[in-house]
Amino acid sequence: MAATKRKRHGALEVQAKKPKRSQKVAGQPATVAKEVEEEDRDRIPGPVCKGKWKNKERILIFSSRGINFRTRHLMQDLRMLMPHSKADTKMDRKDKLFVINEVCEMKNCNKCIYFEAKKKQDLYMWLSNSPQGPSAKFLVQNIHTLAELKMTGNCLKGSRPLLSFDPAFDELPHYALLKELLIQIFSTPRYHPKSQPFVDHVFTFTILDNRIWFRNFQIIEEDAALVEIGPRFVLNLIKIFQGSFGGPTLYENPHYQSPNMHRRVIRSITAAKYREKQQVKDVQKLRKKEPKTILPHDPTEDVFVIPAEEKPVEIQWVKPEPKVDLTARKRRIYKRHRKLQQKMSRGSAK
Secondary structure, eight states: OOOEEEOTTSOEEEOOOOOOOOHHHHHOHHHHHHHHHHHHHHSOOOOOOOOOOOOOOOEEEEEBTTOOHHHHHHHHHHHHHOTTEEEOOOBOTTSOTTHHHHHHHHTTOSEEEEEEEETTTEEEEEEEETTTOOEEEEEEEEEEOHHHHOOSOOOOTTBOOEEEEOGGGGTSHHHHHHHHHHHHHHSOOTTOTTSBSOOOEEEEEEEETTEEEEEEEEEOSTTOOEEEOOOEEEEEEEEEEEETTEEEEEEEOTTOOOHHHHHHHHHHHHHHHHHHHHHHHHHHHHHHHSOOOOOOOOGGGGSSOOOOOOOOOOOOOSOOOOOOOHHHHHHHHHHHHHHHHHHHHHHHHO
């Protein structure tokens, strides 16, 4: 009987019996090696053992009521690109933002991306670490979704992205905080059950004009050639809070201008142009009503005036000959020729 070995947990492991070599096989070692190689070649390899899923980051992506179709498509694109995300129903605008922490706890999520719509034209994005914080509020501008861009390229659904950040993120402390928050939210955890073990696209975060520009590129070749596939949007930072969806303000953007103020400035510029045109018209009307000043005659004005020569008046006593109308003459000739042809055709018919 074959010897048995006992595992640590107490299970018995039976030692496999070695196959007996026949005399023919022992005499032909070269043919046996070839057969073994062919069997190994045709054998289907077993599944690759995945590592342990340690990073348990889960992202809750949802919005408030009143969003438009472009915001809804952007939200769907982010859910598709982030396999570690979860969805939820829309939240009423009357509810307080602190309720989102309870929703995240019920959904077992520790990060949140919340889209808040106001006046059916302004879109705000909240990035939060629930429930301890910090959280950041952004104004979302220049949204272009995947269906809207229609660019060439297609990355694998559920693949893990590379995150590329502008060097300016390491220069200021509030950008360094945002960088860490973006890394924890947008990076897909390794060995996540819904993710694919491939890296074929890049998320880029660039700082320009005091705004964060988001772009998504696909890696199409081995030499790291990139093609943009979308979505794309711009985040204008408003405030960074210490808590989740509230709390003490850590940073406030001095360059931020609210959409209401921006629209007010545009209206004031348009009104100023209209008022300026009206003032110009009023001045022109007043100038027309003013009495004209008659200047005295200057005797030196006629110094260089040369009198015109008087031509004799010719009176024509004979009636001029009428002009020949060539068009009417051609028309009469054509009619005469057509009548002759009709008479000739009638005679030949008889």
